Amino acid sequence: MEEFSARQLRERIAAGEVNSVEAVKGVFKRIDELEPTIGAYISTCRERAMERAAEVDGRIAAGEQVGELAGVPVAVKDNMCTTFGATTCASKILENFHAPYNATVVEKLLAADAVIVGKTNMDEFAMGSSTENSGLKQTVNPWDTSRVPGGSSGGSAAAVAGRLCYAAIGSDTGGSIRQPASFCGVVGLKPTYGRVSRFGLVAYGSSLDQIGPITRTVGDAALMMNVIAGHDPADSTSVDEETAGLCDYLAKLDEPIEKLKIAIVPEFNAGAAEAVTKALAEAIEVYKNLGAEIVEIDMAHLDYAIAAYYVIATAEASSNLARYDGVHYGHRSEKAADYVEVYTKSRAEAFGKEVKRRIMLGTYALSSGYYDAYYLKALKVRNLIRGDFAEAFEQCDCIMMPVSPTAAFKIGEKVDDPLTMYLCDIYTIAVNLAGIPGISIPCGFDGESLPIGLQILGSAFDEDRLLRIARMFEAQTNWNEKKPPIVE
Amino acid sequence: MAERIDEEQVRKVARLSRLELTEGEVEEFTGQLSAILEYVEKMNELETDRVEPLAHCLPISNVLREDVVKESLGTEKTLANAPQRDEDFFKVPKILDDSFGA
Numbered sequence: 001m002e003e004f005s006a007r008q009l010r011e012r013i014a015a016g017e018v019n020s021v022e023a024v025k026g027v028f029k030r031i032d033e034l035e036p037t038i039g040a041y042i043s044t045c046r047e048r049a050m051e052r053a054a055e056v057d058g059r060i061a062a063g064e065q066v067g068e069l070a071g072v073p074v075a076v077k078d079n080m081c082t083t084f085g086a087t088t089c090a091s092k093i094l095e096n097f098h099a100p101y102n103a104t105v106v107e108k109l110l111a112a113d114a115v116i117v118g119k120t121n122m123d124e125f126a127m128g129s130s131t132e133n134s135g136l137k138q139t140v141n142p143w144d145t146s147r148v149p150g151g152s153s154g155g156s157a158a159a160v161a162g163r164l165c166y167a168a169i170g171s172d173t174g175g176s177i178r179q180p181a182s183f184c185g186v187v188g189l190k191p192t193y194g195r196v197s198r199f200g201l202v203a204y205g206s207s208l209d210q211i212g213p214i215t216r217t218v219g220d221a222a223l224m225m226n227v228i229a230g231h232d233p234a235d236s237t238s239v240d241e242e243t244a245g246l247c248d249y250l251a252k253l254d255e256p257i258e259k260l261k262i263a264i265v266p267e268f269n270a271g272a273a274e275a276v277t278k279a280l281a282e283a284i285e286v287y288k289n290l291g292a293e294i295v296e297i298d299m300a301h302l303d304y305a306i307a308a309y310y311v312i313a314t315a316e317a318s319s320n321l322a323r324y325d326g327v328h329y330g331h332r333s334e335k336a337a338d339y340v341e342v343y344t345k346s347r348a349e350a351f352g353k354e355v356k357r358r359i360m361l362g363t364y365a366l367s368s369g370y371y372d373a374y375y376l377k378a379l380k381v382r383n384l385i386r387g388d389f390a391e392a393f394e395q396c397d398c399i400m401m402p403v404s405p406t407a408a409f410k411i412g413e414k415v416d417d418p419l420t421m422y423l424c425d426i427y428t429i430a431v432n433l434a435g436i437p438g439i440s441i442p443c444g445f446d447g448e449s450l451p452i453g454l455q456i457l458g459s460a461f462d463e464d465r466l467l468r469i470a471r472m473f474e475a476q477t478n479w480n481e482k483k484p485p486i487v488e
Numbered sequence: 489m490a491e492r493i494d495e496e497q498v499r500k501v502a503r504l505s506r507l508e509l510t511e512g513e514v515e516e517f518t519g520q521l522s523a524i525l526e527y528v529e530k531m532n533e534l535e536t537d538r539v540e541p542l543a544h545c546l547p548i549s550n551v552l553r554e555d556v557v558k559e560s561l562g563t564e565k566t567l568a569n570a571p572q573r574d575e576d577f578f579k580v581p582k583i584l585d586d587s588f589g590a
Contacts, residue, residue: 097569098569100561100566100568100569101561193546194546207543207544207545233551236548236550237544237546237548239546301534303530304530304531304533306527307527307528307529307530307531308531310524310528311528318505322506325506326571327578327580329570330569330571331571336581337581338581338582339580339581339582339583340506341508341581342580343506344506344507345508347505347506347508348507348508351507353513356505356507356509356513356517357517357520357521359505359507360498360501360502360505360517360521361521361524361525363501363504363505364501364521364525367501374525374528376541377531377532377536378528378531379541379542379543380534380536380539380540380541380542381531381534381536382541382542382545383539383540383541383542384534384536384539386545418520418524419520419523419524419527422524422527433545434545435545435546460546
């Protein structure tokens with residue numbers, strides 16, 4: 001049963017062939033066995049999950065209609081609010097925070113009868129590319145426990161790869177769904193900005209953040225999108241259905257795109273490790289054999305994406321994280337002598353290094369005398385990058401590139417050098433600046449048996465086609481069926 | 489070209505950010521932020537005088553709704569995470585010193 005996709009599991013549960021209680025028990029058996037090693041979860045909710053599973057099974061037995069994720073054990077990144085358990089953002093400042101409401105995405109999962117088994121580890125406030133910035137625990141890569149799972153949604157990706165859930169939800173501000181999915185050999189989709197409600201997602205970079213699925217198959221990503229996508233009156237940046245109509249992402253999933261035109265950016269891709277460029281070239285060959293046409297394009301401003309991103313994201317973060325003041329919720333220092341020290345000491349004691357660094361960088365970029373040189377400049381560069389993509393999509397259906405310059409790196413390898421860590425985001429970051437969707441799917445392994453991801457980018461609100469293009473590859477290959485040795 | 493950051497500026501930014509830094513952190517952040525800013529200045533290679541800034545990648549407009557009363561969280565839920573509370577209030581250290589008012 002463990003090797004069922006979420007879709008297969010749901011079908012069999014709904015048909016009464018297997019039951020949700022067994023599936024949840026199986027997941028918790030795996031959690032008991034592997035979680036001490038992998039460390040994917042900040043918290044799990046076994047009793048609650050068992051009760052919900054039994055309830056779903058009961059409704060099926062009684063012949064009632066059940067939701068699209070009926071009885072499927074799923075995990076949620078711990079930056080999404082849940083009324084059960086804590087919502088920590090992997091930060092000491094929110095270690096004991098109990099949200100008074102559910103994020104819209106959580107409400108939608110519950111309405112679809114999913115069984116949430118736990119909240120996954122992440123880089124503190126989603127700031128990082130390795131999950132090493134978690135203030136609460138370490139997560140390792142299920143493929144090689146001496147390596148990082150990627151980040152910031154490292155816990156979600158490791159949980160999916162380690163069979164500690166059937167599917168998970170992550171968030172992506174600069175690659176935080178796609179890069180860990182790539183490092184852990186699973187599928188990760190960052191939808192178009194505004195496609196999925198951010199209500200109840202703890203804000204990092206509000207103009208960049210987007211919630212999306214991390215799954216074992218492309219079909220599961222489509223299924224999850226069917227559940228979580230759509231307009232939400234509670235999120236004023238979520239897109240209304242007039243602008244982007246709702247879609248059944250599963251309906252045409254297995255229909256290949258005819259006359260597919262794929263763009264590649266050869267100069268840009270050359271920066272990746274040999275194993276990565278080789279896997280990309282082989283993936284392109286698969287599409288060629290399916291009849292796709294390949295066009296080489298130049299995107300003049302992609303090289304500036306990291307620079308613009310680390311100004312814009314940190315500027316937004318410095319403003320968003322001003323709310324952690326030790327007054328209304330979160331950690332308050334016991335050493336504060338006056339009200340200013342409530343702020344300065346509470347924040348100093350409970351924020352980790354990377355969070356402090358980004359708040360400082362963003363505050364500096366927004367401060368008097370530097371605003372034009374950094375923040376305004378970055379917004380202009382952002383416009384140029386968006387223009388590059390708009391121009392590219394006039395010539396092609398999608399762009400293919402690596403997800404990350406390398407496969408998963410060693411734990412501790414880059415922690416002391418933040419700039420080197422930022423530079424790893426080269427292939428994922430421009431997508432967030434442009435607001436377009438991107439998907440990472442497994443496309444091979446390097447010499448050390450570490451998974452490599454293929455990234456496919458589409459134009460805004462083109463998730464349906466993106467998933468179909470991804471499915472064309474998945475149907476021809478079996479990379480997504482490989483399992484980490486730890487679960488064998 | 490803007491200058492890179494020095495320790496004095498790091499202290500000032502920390503004050504603006506309401507972050508208390510140790511001397512060690514001031515030194516560490518000065519080096520790291522300087523390196524990051526130096527990298528970020530790569531943007532200056534691009535001519536952007538005629539480029540409009542883009543704060544948001546989608547056309548967004550103000551969202552309004554009818555001014556009708558909706559259910560809100562309520563006092564207990566709102567105060568449930570308070571580090572310190574005093575009846576129905578968030579409790580904080582004194583903000584004004586004794587020379588004010590009284």
